[in-house]
Amino acid sequence: MIYVVGTGPGNEQYMTQEALEAIEKCDIIVGYKTYIKLIKHLLVDKKIVENGMRQEKERCLEALELSSQGKKVALISGGDSGIYGMAGLILELNSKREVAEEVKIVQGVSSSISAASVLGAPLMHDFCQISLSDLMTPWSIIEKRIKLASDADFVICIYNPRSKGRSEHLKMAFEIMSQYKSLDTPVGIVKNAGRDNQEIYISNIRDMDYEICDMSTMVIVGNKKSYIDNGKIITPRGYNI
């Protein structure tokens, strides 16, 4: 039995009861070492199997193997496991097995929700999430999505905005957005949302600072009606007030 557990920002305060209970009842915890570290205090007496970045497949195969031996396994994912997390890969690999293991996806708070909660209420209207990582998605598709999402006036949450190997993609994304969105459009930047080392920046498209963004950063760009008030980004739902 495998529970795929999203730990939200990684602080138990933001985890669901279901996630905490799933970890409690498992013998073995499998996950990316950075996420494991954040919840280590919850894992006393558990067997821990951790590995590094880009070893997602190995992690899932290990979880499936342990489960087939009768173990209860918690496969740890940051944020919500169903959003750019481990839920998809474990189900894909499970479907290729001769005998499928039982897999339960445990709900968690996504990083866009964590970031939005400290920025104010930027996601109050239709929004989309786009990952700028072109490791597994061609950049042409990512560009097209940014263009059409901007034209549609969605609020846009940008995942994986900038890494050492991709220093220019975020700037390119902003150049596309600025063809459709006003340069005054509010932009919220949250590094390490919900963690002890959280940093919050409120800006706009014109004054965007790409340098402060890394892979632990969420960037949220408003729609035509978003505004900044008292240090918070608000996207009105449309109430007559």
Next chain:
Amino acid sequence: MIYVVGTGPGNEQYMTQEALEAIEKCDIIVGYKTYIKLIKHLLVDKKIVENGMRQEKERCLEALELSSQGKKVALISGGDSGIYGMAGLILELNSKREVAEEVKIVQGVSSSISAASVLGAPLMHDFCQISLSDLMTPWSIIEKRIKLASDADFVICIYNPRSKGRSEHLKMAFEIMSQYKSLDTPVGIVKNAGRDNQEIYISNIRDMDYEICDMSTMVIVGNKKSYIDNGKIITPRGYNI
């Protein structure tokens, strides 16, 4: 002091620790009666101020008034309060006050996350959320968003798909989507996600049954790569498996 608390599906199992603690420390609970009812067992000894649909503004003004009298108030929202919830309206109204109240947005699990978790892993790649309610958003904007989101091959989460007064909008949305997405595209329909009376349907664009959808239903439409396996919808992230 006002805590804006998203209760997720309304079952404490899916609420965050932070949400449960916020309710615990408040004297007064303000909310839409349907959401209050779902968590009534958590509200023993609390003063409850509840009202009906479309009374969102009155609810927020009441919460602000009570807070200005020195009360600790929990303003309840379904799902995550920052997604089509009460977070935006309370901040908007608060910004108009001479003396602003302290408002804290408490993270919750959104209905798209709850629905996705029981469907499999449909949100594993870029997705968007669109509400079909044209009460506060012109239908022309909603139509444009559906069209561009389909062209961009986003997974699409449809909020508020169908009400008594809007029986045809969902069908119209599917007609637009079918111009860009294959008729075989997986569609997941979840009524009352995460609640005792949850219902799950797995279908596709061709066989979509509009009649089963209501305002408590989440409809998730896949992208070009989404597929159905063993009763689950999987949208691959792109791993080589």
